[in-house]
Amino acid sequence: MASLSFSRVTLMMVQLVLSLTLMLPSALAGVICEDLPQDLCAFAISASSKRCLLESIPRHNGPTEYQCRTSEVVVDKMSNWIETDECVRACGVDRNSVGISSDALMEPHFASKLCSVACYQNCPNILDLYFNLAAGEGVFLPDLCEAQRVNPHRAMVELLSSGAAPGPVTSSEVGSIKGSAVADPSAPAPAPAQA
Template identity: 45%
Template structure:
């Protein structure tokens, strides 16, 4: 079932890209299928967003959000959607502050951050609109994850946290007082 859904989405992305090429490179959000709408960018550089019609059916619309770092006429790949842990079926623009730890972990992963600039740009723009910084959120998420691992007996690299390398030194004999320093 999952593989047939993935194949269907791949076909829809391919059809959207073929339609874009046939129109001379003009990608209009309103012409995209709902299954490939989210995380797409129109030829005019505006982000596409999935909305509901008055009848309740999902429809792709052009949003007022400019895609700063993303290429105009872009339909995001399924690989980036998976790597960043985002949902194409989500209506409207995502609310960054409500992201759970798992979603934020995927969004802050190196696979997403290094390989999916369109998704990262969208979430960075939305975070900024909410008065937050995506890089700061990612750093806080990494720091909190490292702190949780240390409290659980694991180092940030996954190795068990052990006892100190050398035990404290016990001195049986009294220690002589240090001689006063000579003045020069």
């Protein structure tokens, strides 16, 4: 009886060692964006600390294909990261996001999820990404989140008025856009050509 349980334990140990041996090379290689499936690509960080991004590839005779690529966006202090489902849900991001864009910051529902305690305090990768995207738009994310907590509507108004996003277009502006092919008499003259 004792030898039977010993052989089961031995068999389990052999299986464990075998499975670890098979998984170890991929674990040592780290995250390679081009090897990730579409549903894990967005918000992943490669072994070289570069963000992975999902790219669309239009096809003439078929549906658009998607591929995971390594971007040139370097992440400080993080590598080999595949974002958790918990953070994807808590922060309101979409794993099928193509490219990297700050557009979502303009959506009040997204901003409230991003600034929620569940996301803001537990999801450093997503926060780092949107902190940098917001900074690129001239917005300090902690200030946006504080305004979002105090008065969500005002936070969006301030974001729009900061120049980070285009505001509503009036009918007179539409008219001037339509007529923009006509030279503006108040515009400076072009510089003379150099010979």
